[in-house]
Amino acid sequence: MAPRRQIGVPAGDPRPCFGASIAAQSAEELFALYESELRRLADEFTPERIRFTSVNDCCRHGSTPTAGLFAVRVAKLERKYRHSNTSEDRQAWVDALHKKHTDFEANKTQYWTNRISRDHDNPAKLWQSISQLLGRQNSNASPQSAPHTADTFLKYFGDKVQAVRSGTGHAPAPVIRRLTHATLSSLQSCSTNEVRRVVMESPTKSCALDPIPTFLLKECIDILLPFFTVMVNASLRDGSLPVSQKRAIVSPLLKKPSLDPSEMRNYRPVSNLSFVSKVVERVVASQLTRYLQSHDLMPRMQSAYRKYHSTETALLRVLSDICSSR
Numbered sequence: 001m002a003p004r005r006q007i008g009v010p011a012g013d014p015r016p017c018f019g020a021s022i023a024a025q026s027a028e029e030l031f032a033l034y035e036s037e038l039r040r041l042a043d044e045f046t047p048e049r050i051r052f053t054s055v056n057d058c059c060r061h062g063s064t065p066t067a068g069l070f071a072v073r074v075a076k077l078e079r080k081y082r083h084s085n086t087s088e089d090r091q092a093w094v095d096a097l098h099k100k101h102t103d104f105e106a107n108k109t110q111y112w113t114n115r116i117s118r119d120h121d122n123p124a125k126l127w128q129s130i131s132q133l134l135g136r137q138n139s140n141a142s143p144q145s146a147p148h149t150a151d152t153f154l155k156y157f158g159d160k161v162q163a164v165r166s167g168t169g170h171a172p173a174p175v176i177r178r179l180t181h182a183t184l185s186s187l188q189s190c191s192t193n194e195v196r197r198v199v200m201e202s203p204t205k206s207c208a209l210d211p212i213p214t215f216l217l218k219e220c221i222d223i224l225l226p227f228f229t230v231m232v233n234a235s236l237r238d239g240s241l242p243v244s245q246k247r248a249i250v251s252p253l254l255k256k257p258s259l260d261p262s263e264m265r266n267y268r269p270v271s272n273l274s275f276v277s278k279v280v281e282r283v284v285a286s287q288l289t290r291y292l293q294s295h296d297l298m299p300r301m302q303s304a305y306r307k308y309h310s311t312e313t314a315l316l317r318v319l320s321d322i323c324s325s326r
Helices: 027-045 055-061 065-084 087-118 123-133 150-168 192-201 214-219 221-238 275-294 311-324
Strands: 248-254 267-273
Touching: 027 221, 065 087, 087 123, 150 248, 150 267, 192 214, 192 221, 192 275, 214 221, 221 275, 267 275
Parallel strands: none
Antiparallel strands: 248 267
């Protein structure tokens, strides 16, 4: 088996790690190298192919063994009954059909029971599971027949942003309390362990802008981690995110499924960012949060976007104020 090599190391290079020239490159160059190398490897080892599958394929590959086997059995019994047209074959087909539906409902109930029990101590995952169980996951999907184009959406959202800017352009400047004893003049470099923790704790969501799927990145993180760390630290050192990571795939989604899809005001733009950009964002947010907390700069009444704070803590505060005012 050929030895593994890291990104940025030419084939046959005797160095165990990438050289100083790689670490000295700008964030723009490192991110470009990261994407080009992973896309090249993905095209080489997993080229895109079109394949048509059937129920029998699913059974052979074990993706849905129970449902697939029952579907095949029911189909065979139905064909047998259609050919013989006897009451015995019809009864066998009906019994198999009832058995398939009964087992499907039992498996479905068991799956959701296990999933909700597993997520009972994680409110975010629990609400996600409940929303999916109630069919809310696809409620925001924009209908394909909506009479809007990408250009009309772009103009509408652009005009909306411009209207907000015009409406707040004459507002007084905010009062900023400046610190003289401590300032956040630069961001600190991250260790490989910290970068690995951020990557593994991030949701396994992928974007079409990613060179490889996020689940595959997590499986190969120990191989990519040295270069990944240098890449993240280069962005922190430069104090900016490369232009390639400032792109997003924006999708207009209905605010509520009951709203009229022909009205553009009923849509909200949702941006899907690359996974690497979100990793850098989480690293910066972690350092910024630590700085704000260590210097007591966080508003005491802020519940959003804070650890151990949520809409529940905000509601408890309002309820406490109501009870105290009596």
